Amino acid sequence: MTATTDLTTDHSRAVADGAHTHSPGAASAAPQGSRAERLTSFSLDDIPVPTGREEEWRFSPVARIQPLFDGGLVTAGADGSGVRVTVEAAPEVKVETVGRDDARLGRAGKPGDRTGVTAWNAFTEATVVTVPAEATPADVTSVRFDGDQGAAAVPSAAHVLVKAERHAEAVVVIDHAGVATLNQTVEIDVADGAHLTVVSVQDWADGAVHTSSHRARIGRDAKLKHVVVTFGGDVVRVTPDAEFTGEGGEVEMVGLYFADSDQHQEHRLFVDHAVPRCKSRVTYKGALQGSGAHTVWVGDVLIQAEAEGTDTYELNRNLVLTDGARADSVPNLEIETGEIDGAGHASATGRFDDEQLFYLMARGIPETDARRLVVRGFFAELIQEIGVASVEERLIASIEAELEKSMSVITGEADPATETDAE
Amino acid sequence: MSTLEIRDLHVSVETKEGPKQILRGVDLTITSGQTHAIMGPNGSGKSTLASALAGHPKYQVTSGTVTLDGEDVLAMTVDERARAGLFLAMQYPVEVPGVSVANFLRTAKTAIDGEAPKLRTWGKEVKEAMGNLRIDSAFSERSVNEGFSGGEKKRHEILQMELFKPHFAILDETDSGLDVDALRIVSEGVNRAKENTDVGVLLITHYTRILRYIKPDFVHVFVDGRIAEEGGPELAERLEEEGYDKYVGAAAPASV
Structure with missing residues (x-):
């Protein structure tokens, strides 16, 4: 039994301009009901190829993403993939390339949509970035994906695990440039007391199609700052999930995007407050210009019955610079306990x-x-x-x-x- | 010595019901150093004159001319008018989130002068001007007009007038909503600008109160989109006693 409540809804600055949809509650937006009931699985058989009518795909250009729905993706970085993977690590940070059977993989949540499950099943080798316990590297560690012209025709998969061990503090930047058709998983594991910043920059050239499932688990008293920056590419769809596994955890999710003509930029977030006394802040801002520019922001927050003392706020703002651009913005807040510190959301889309x-x-x-x-x-x-x-x-x-x-x-x-x- | 000349100006505004005529033939000439007060009842077109002179896109000039030292102002874009030396202190200054006052002032000054102000002297000049207007120096880092009180917004407008040194400044009801202290501070700013730069001032106001602090050379009474009466400072004193009743009554049949 799920009670769906909007505690605060700040629509005072929303601009009704037709190029904007806004569903204030999960009940009205999600035909399948609670986010908690959405199927997650590592099995391709469980999550079929979408038609485009599903809740999680209803805003997406599924035809353009089609190549990433099927199995048989080449691992990015492998010969013939056309994608070069380069890691520049801070001296304290350990970087490994491991097989898919490595026990550390697949521990942060499960795939929740078709591209997520396809990515999980496709990769043969993964990149594991480990910040050792109590290490506090001053330098940024960067993981770069560079696609060459041929890469667009070769759908590929990539798997990255960023692991901050107990009380580590570090910044990891994942960069994407060039052209590729890439389906990616980024697992983020923030151990107890660690402070990790992960930045994902989608700076693709025209022609790139990129889907990415970010799945983060945040331990006791741990803090994750998760930053998504999307500028380039034809279609970019990033779905960050954050799950708290210990009390006192904190996540700050920041996103910034700028869509041009015929670009589709989609960011779907899910914050799962499964344990008490955690804090989440989501702030995404985007600008749009040119005909056919389309951005989608969906922010799901679930406060489970046991998550007393939760403090959450999410905000999305869109600035429409020219005619012919469309911004969809859907915040959903589900609250299963009354014993919370605060919960709210705001969404506004305005013209210049x-x-x-x-x-x-x-x-x-x-x-x-x-x-x-x-x-x-x-x-x-x-x-x-x-x-x-x-x-x-x-x-x-x-x-x-x-x-x-x-x-x-x-x-x-x-x-x-x-x-x-x-x- | 500059001259701003307004001749037979007709202006309409776009409304849902179609264009609506607001100004119906305004004639006015201002030269450097002069202060002209434009007074009149609500809805007489005072603020429309201000917005039309600045080039607000909502207002269409349907006939007439405006020239600045012979140059056609109406052919200029909004920014060109400002660079030619026109300044509008707005009745409702607009918030620009994320743009700091310091950055805004420097950007505007650079645009108006055609070159960046000298770093050292500019900083000093801004600081001094802010001090004169009792604007806290912390304002530099705040977003333009965001969260400013009504009085702070108006002082920020006059700060710009002092720093940008226009040939002509149009003050659109700068006095409305100000308490006596703020009114005096703002008026002192205008008087300083007059002293230092010989600026010509078009002072648009509903009330006579500000004219105790800023002495007008000429007073024009605006009624129904045109100037109904003109005179010296004594006209303002008469308005103080009699109000606008006689003009409103007289104008009503004419507007039908």
Whole structure:
């Protein structure tokens, strides 16, 4: 028996503009009812190829993801995959390539959708990144996936496990560039008392199709900062799940995305409060520009009956810069106990505010610079929250590059290189 | 010495029911150093004049001309007007989340002057101007107008007027909603700008109160989208005593 309650719903700033759907409760959005009842499994037989009508696929371009639904994916990094996997580790951090029978794999949750289960069954070798107990490396550890032109035609699978042992503190960045058709699992294991930051950057070139199941388990008094940044690729669908396994755990999930014409960027999150006194904060912000740009954000939070003292808040904001773009935003909050500290969500999708533009231009600032200021401002606070300087700098540069594109749309110039604004 | 010349200005605003005529032939000439007060009842078109001069896209100029030293202002974009030396202190300044006051001021100053201000002197200048307007220095790091009180927003507008040094400043009901202390601080700012830069001021107000602090050279009474009466400071004193009743009564039949 599940009671579904919205404790707080801040819709005061939501803008009804047609390009926005918003289901305030799990009961209305999820035909199959509670998120807790959704099937998870390691078996391909249990989770069939979706038709696109399923709750978890209803916003997705399933035809474009089709190659990743079938078995027979090549392991990324293997000969012929067209994907190069490079790891640059901090000195204290251990990196291994292991077979799929390694006992450490498959311990953080189970796949919850078709691409998740396909990825799990496809890989032959996995990359395991271990931050040893009590190690606090100063350097960032990075795992890069680079796809070459041929990689788009070779659907591939990848499995990464990031393990922070007891009281370790580290930052791991997973990077994606080039072109690939990649189905990926990222397991994140944060042991008791550890503080781990995992950043996943989808900086793909045009033509890339990428699905990724992130599954995190967060131990007692452990803290995970989980950052997702999506800029490039034709279709990117990231589904981060976070599960608390001990009291006092904390997860901060931050996401930032920028969709251009005909890009589909989907982020589906699930935070499972299964134990008492844990805290979760979800903040995702996205900008959209160009016809056919489509973003989807779904944030499911489940507070189970035994999770007393839970404190959770999730927020999604979308900024629609041009006509023809669509942002879907669906926060779902299920609460099975009344003994909680706080629970809430907010979602708003708004068009670019012409009054802001007028105010800035009335101070002599040219339109392109004014738009840039507003969009930068929209993301500014979130970027500061990431707390990894190298990632922040890259992000600011990527936002600038995205804005160059929108300026060419606005000014009607085909070639953004003709922009003369000095930065 | 600059001249802002408004001739037979007609302006309409887009509404759900179609375009609605607001200004019906405004004539006004302002030169550097002069202060013109525009007074009038609610709905007479005072703020429309301010917005139309700044180039707000909601307002359409249907006929008439506006020139600044002979240059056609109406042909300029919003930002070009500001760079040509027009400044509008807005009645409802807009929040710009995530853009700090410091960054905003520097960006605008750079755009208006065509070059970045000298780092050292600019910092000092901003600090001093903020001090004069009793704006806490912590404001520099806050987002533009976000969470500002009504008085803080207006002081921030006048701060810009002092720093950007426009040829002409249009103050759109800068006094409304201010308590006496804030009104005095804001007025001192305007008077400093007048002293230091010889700026021409178009002071739009509903009340005579601000005219005790900022002395107008000319007073124009706006009724039903045009100037109904003009005079010197003594006209403001008369309005103080008589109110707008006589104009509103007289204008009503004309607008039918």
